[in-house]
Amino acid sequence: MTTVGQLIFSGLLIGSIYALMSMGLTLIFGVLRIVNFAHGEFLMIAMYGAWAMTRYLGLNPYIAVAAVVPAMFLFGGVIYRLIISPGLDKPHLVVVFATMGLAILMQNIALMLFSADLFDVAPLLGGRSFIIGPFYAKAELLIGFAVAVACTIALRFMLQATFLGKAIRATVQDGEAAMLMGIPVPRIFLITFAGGSALVGLAACVMMPLFSVFPTVGLNFVLIAFVIVVLGGMGSVEGALIGGICIGVVQSISSYYVAAAYGQMFFFILFLLVMIFRPAGLLGRRGEATIGIND
Amino acid sequence: MDGVPIAAERPLSRWRLMPERGTLSLFELLLALLCVVLAVLGLSQNVQDVLIQTFLWAGLALAWNVAGGYAGLISFGHASFFGVGAYTSTILLVNYGLTPWIGLWLGGLLAAVVAGALTLICARLRGPFFILSTLAVAEVFRIAALNWASLTGGAEGFAILPTPSVFRMVFVSKTTYATLFLGYLVTVYCITKVLEGSRYGLQLFAVRDDEDAASAAGVNPLLARTGAMCLSAFLTAIGGSLFAQYFLFLDPTHVFSPELSFQFALLPALGGLATAIGPVLGAFVITPLSEMLRSYFGGGAAGLHLAIYGTVLVVVMLYFPGGIAAALAQLAGGHVKGAS
Numbered sequence A: 001m002t003t004v005g006q007l008i009f010s011g012l013l014i015g016s017i018y019a020l021m022s023m024g025l026t027l028i029f030g031v032l033r034i035v036n037f038a039h040g041e042f043l044m045i046a047m048y049g050a051w052a053m054t055r056y057l058g059l060n061p062y063i064a065v066a067a068v069v070p071a072m073f074l075f076g077g078v079i080y081r082l083i084i085s086p087g088l089d090k091p092h093l094v095v096v097f098a099t100m101g102l103a104i105l106m107q108n109i110a111l112m113l114f115s116a117d118l119f120d121v122a123p124l125l126g127g128r129s130f131i132i133g134p135f136y137a138k139a140e141l142l143i144g145f146a147v148a149v150a151c152t153i154a155l156r157f158m159l160q161a162t163f164l165g166k167a168i169r170a171t172v173q174d175g176e177a178a179m180l181m182g183i184p185v186p187r188i189f190l191i192t193f194a195g196g197s198a199l200v201g202l203a204a205c206v207m208m209p210l211f212s213v214f215p216t217v218g219l220n221f222v223l224i225a226f227v228i229v230v231l232g233g234m235g236s237v238e239g240a241l242i243g244g245i246c247i248g249v250v251q252s253i254s255s256y257y258v259a260a261a262y263g264q265m266f267f268f269i270l271f272l273l274v275m276i277f278r279p280a281g282l283l284g285r286r287g288e289a290t291i292g293i294n295d
Numbered sequence B: 001m002d003g004v005p006i007a008a009e010r011p012l013s014r015w016r017l018m019p020e021r022g023t024l025s026l027f028e029l030l031l032a033l034l035c036v037v038l039a040v041l042g043l044s045q046n047v048q049d050v051l052i053q054t055f056l057w058a059g060l061a062l063a064w065n066v067a068g069g070y071a072g073l074i075s076f077g078h079a080s081f082f083g084v085g086a087y088t089s090t091i092l093l094v095n096y097g098l099t100p101w102i103g104l105w106l107g108g109l110l111a112a113v114v115a116g117a118l119t120l121i122c123a124r125l126r127g128p129f130f131i132l133s134t135l136a137v138a139e140v141f142r143i144a145a146l147n148w149a150s151l152t153g154g155a156e157g158f159a160i161l162p163t164p165s166v167f168r169m170v171f172v173s174k175t176t177y178a179t180l181f182l183g184y185l186v187t188v189y190c191i192t193k194v195l196e197g198s199r200y201g202l203q204l205f206a207v208r209d210d211e212d213a214a215s216a217a218g219v220n221p222l223l224a225r226t227g228a229m230c231l232s233a234f235l236t237a238i239g240g241s242l243f244a245q246y247f248l249f250l251d252p253t254h255v256f257s258p259e260l261s262f263q264f265a266l267l268p269a270l271g272g273l274a275t276a277i278g279p280v281l282g283a284f285v286i287t288p289l290s291e292m293l294r295s296y297f298g299g300g301a302a303g304l305h306l307a308i309y310g311t312v313l314v315v316v317m318l319y320f321p322g323g324i325a326a327a328l329a330q331l332a333g334g335h336v337k338g339a340s
Helices: A002-032 A039-057 A061-087 A092-114 A139-161 A163-173 A175-180 A185-207 A217-232 A237-257 A260-277 B004-008 B026-040 B045-070 B078-096 B100-121 B127-147 B174-197 B199-209 B211-216 B221-247 B258-271 B277-301 B304-319 B323-331
Strands: A129-132 A135-138
Touching: A002 A039, A002 A135, A002 A139, A002 A163, A002 A185, A002 A217, A002 A237, A039 A061, A039 A092, A039 A185, A039 A217, A061 A092, A061 A185, A061 B304, A092 B127, A092 B258, A092 B304, A129 A139, A135 A139, A139 A163, A139 A185, A139 A237, A163 A175, A163 A185, A175 A185, A217 A237, A217 A260, A217 B127, A237 A260, A260 B100, A260 B127, B026 B045, B026 B174, B026 B277, B045 B078, B045 B174, B045 B199, B045 B221, B045 B258, B045 B277, B078 B100, B078 B127, B078 B221, B078 B258, B100 B127, B100 B221, B127 B258, B174 B199, B174 B221, B199 B211, B199 B221, B211 B221, B258 B277, B258 B304, B258 B323, B277 B304, B277 B323
Parallel strands: none
Antiparallel strands: A129 A135
């Protein structure tokens, strides 16, 4: 019983970190209606950024947030201007393939700069674990969980209560009407894309003490992020948190009881089952997956 | 609806310079001739190796294009069909002594069945949702192949004994391979050409562009899509079997990899979607180019050729969405029909 409890608890923590990593993706999809296939590579460069700050400036990854997050915000803005915005009025294929090209480009620039070696940072507090009730947890996982939950609440508050959030929601509801009401829709898109990228930067700093970084690390994580985002309902922030936790728990339990290698297979099957029976995801808007998007 | 506008647009002269839907052009004939000459010329081993890979990739890009271009079913999971084809013929050959000349058809059929099931399952999904589902299916196959070691050899891979014999479809001469792979490319090309001029091809275009209007006109969208996906998977799987017979080694992390799936999709996207010549041009430009860059820069700048490839892809998609085929047609003063 305690084993199962511990597995669920660990899954919950790791899942919340996966959720944090997926939030930018779901936010961008929800507003711009595009899937950024370079999302994993955004995570990869942000992880390299956090690693470099730790390695060369002697900071710890959590302090690196102060530099990585604004840098990723700027990077997202530049990418939006250069690649996303010119592709928005074209068939959705264009953005799919253009972001894919961007992903290949970023992966291979990282390969040239950093080689294929794995880099990681020393565990915080000497890798100590904490005891919470009957369970054990690594400090990094607990911090990740706290950040993910805080981030979800902050995002929801931002979308619900601030002027920017209202403008974003208006854009999602009806872009044309929003534009007629004086909302600068292209700027909302820009801010959302840059903000989504900044969220990936935050996730990267939280993940750096837990995972190694290498040029193709993005592919592993982006597949998980896609599953989470679809599971939770594309565009739903709370959905991403719930989806992430589901995936974390499924992965944790199946890798203990079946085999670690099959852990991933279970969540891809879970993903396909969701697609078959509830394509809108847990909290997504009904019919979203079955009507044409952006074309 | 019976193809009236199409008949009205038939060219006056029989041979056109640039490729067009449904008719053969001078350009295509010359390209085919060039390929035959290159294949039988007996060039150096390295050049022939590039040639063989180019033919294979062109065939695979065409196969992907049947679903992705003509039917609008963008799949990032074609590695699963490729892998099913490669493993089926190889397992039948190594474990049961069945000649790949038969095994490759069985692999193709199996892949078509998988593709049919996938399309029926994902039939409701559109856009990114369909793309991500195909990606997930390929991942399930990859992990299964990696862990089902008793069948696939697992992570250690699966080798075919390099004893040359026609029965085992293993040859010493690269010229034989080049001819065989060119045969594959020409066959897939002809199928594509027939498809795009046929009634069924028009139905696919109709379903892709406006499903409601197509079903109002009496086309069954589900049937049309499933058929395209099955055909595409069948042709991809045959390419997979040929791949296995040339490289004589299968590794699940490569054969079922997402990177491979992406490559199947990117070549037609670069060359020109929903045209017959586009995927061929994409493969003919990209495959030799990346091989050349790879050997030229060697290990010193690992990844440079792919970085260039990524940049080209971004630029082409944003500024020449019709791909190489459309750009070439513009140069020649004509126009390629069918590019979306």
